[in-house]
Amino acid sequence: MPDGTEIRLGEYASTLLRREQLTPRDVDRLRALQARGCLSLDQVPAGWRLKTDSTVGILVLDHIRLIIEPKFAIPGEQLMSWLAYALGAPAPLRATARRWATGPEGYADLVAQALLQQCEQLVREGLRRDYVPHQSVGPVLRGRLDIAAQASRRYGQLDQLHVRTFDRETNIWDNRILGTALRAALTLTTGPDVARDLHSIAGAFPQAPTTDAALRALDRTQYTRLNARYRAAHTWARLLLRGGGVTDLLTDHDTSADGLLLAMPALWEAVVRRLTTEATAPHGGHAVHSSGSSGITVRGDLGSTSTFRPDVLLSLPGRDPTSRTFLPVDAKYKRYDHHSVAAADVHQLLTYSAGYTPSGDPLAVIVHPRPGEHAHRILQIGGPRGSLGNIHVLGIDTHALPQQATAWIRSALPWPGR
Incomplete structure (x- = not known):
């Protein structure tokens, strides 16, 4: 366990660590996270230079407790609401009222509370046998x-x-997963009340032999009417069991570090996917796969075949009720409320619009986080032969609850053929 030294950083910030603050095992953990693009670690004469990226959360090392706070787009008091929205899971009570900086746990304490509440509900209803x-x-x-x-x-x-x-x-995998996750949560929270409740409820659940065994069981779990009520608890358990690197929806692979890290770009992609899908559903829209026959493929180059895939490909009704058209949407976790859209992103979205939308009206959409209020602007790209297409840039207010953005998205989305 760490010796009590706590270091707080924001996204894209850096700090200097003394040589003795990192053990060889810590360096290996941080190098593994660096290989996955979560942070960077450079050796300097005075020790180590640690620079964060767009991954936030808590990392428990041998001598320090590293807390990376969301400084860019989603404020700490709203992060759990957006996370729960992206996962389709219930948020813990008081999540919107709890500020990130109220304790050293950051949002890890809230994730532990979310798991705790779901497990308490399962115990009240009776654990599955x-x-x-x-x-x-x-x-x-x-x-x-x-x-x-x-x-x-x-x-x-x-x-x-x-x-x-x-x-x-009750000694079955549905319950073993939760018992293992509850004990993992105990290593992350320092709040005495939460720790006491976690310890109390953990006794009702059996434990898997190892964390890896619980993760393997979680990956192969199929939900039926018998265990459907476990889905929300398993969602929060997955975050906790992945430790220093959350997998599945939100990042790559787990590491050996104790912690709870969240990849913000992947979170934003999940939010945009749900926002746009729910916004278009009342008018007959739905998301489709952008692979196979629906994919944009590059062939003939050196190496293997490559593809272009938008984060969301919406199928929308056209003027004729029997016809449908595509609208590509890309989630960008960038400061497009302060900066112009990068040329590489313009090229990318023009490729999507050329591949998916009608040649007479090529359209594409960028959705980015914008703290403060919603915003909508249109990039008009033209050339010597006329218009190449329009890119709608939508800024979503991350100070509000995610559900409040659905109606605005519905009104701001460009509907092809209308």
Whole structure:
């Protein structure tokens, strides 16, 4: 555990660490995160220069507790609301009222509370039970006689019977995942009340042999009517079990570091995907895959075939009720409320519009976070032969709740053919 030294940084900030503040194991952990683009670590004469990127959260090292706060787009008091919206999971109570800076845990404490509340609800409703196989030896036949074990171990004696039984127990993977996540949450929170509640509820859940075993079980979990009520708890458990690098929706692969890190660009992509899908659904719109026959493919170059894939490809109704058209949408976690759109992004969106929208009206959309208020501007790209297309740049107010942006997105989106 760290010795109590806490270091706070914002996104894209840097700090100088003394040589003795990082152990060799810490350096290996940070190098692994550097390889995934989460931060950078450079050795300097005075020690180490640590620079953050767009990954926020908490990282528990051997001697320090590193807290990276969201400074750019989504304020700390709203981060849990946007995270819960992206995951489609219920947020913990008081999430919108809790500020990031009220404690050293940052949003890790709120994620732990979200898991805690879901687990408490499961305990109140009764944990799911299923048949678990057991092998035992006893004087009475109960279940099925294990003939092979009886013959090879007892040599025909019947004073003790090798039997196989199936008993309904809570010691199943749905519950083991949560028991493991609850114990992982205890290492991240320093609040005594939350720690006490986590310790109390953890006793009701069995634990997996290892964190990796719980993660493998979580990855292969299929939800049916029997375990559908576990989905929200498993969502928060996944964040906690991934530790120093959240996987699945929000980042790449887990590392050995204790912590809870969140990749903000991936979070923003998930938010935009849900916002645009929900905004167009009342008018018959829906998201489609931008791969296979619907993909933009580059062939004939050196190396393998490459593709262009927008973050969201919307299928929208046209003027004729029987016709539909595509609208590509790209999520950009950039300061496009302060800076002009980069030339590379303009080129990228023009490629999308040429590949997916009608030649007479090429359209594409950029959605970026904009603290303070919504904003809408249109980039008009032209050449010697006329218009090349329009790019609508939508800024979403991240100070508001994400649900409040849906109606504005619906009115601001360009509807092809209208």
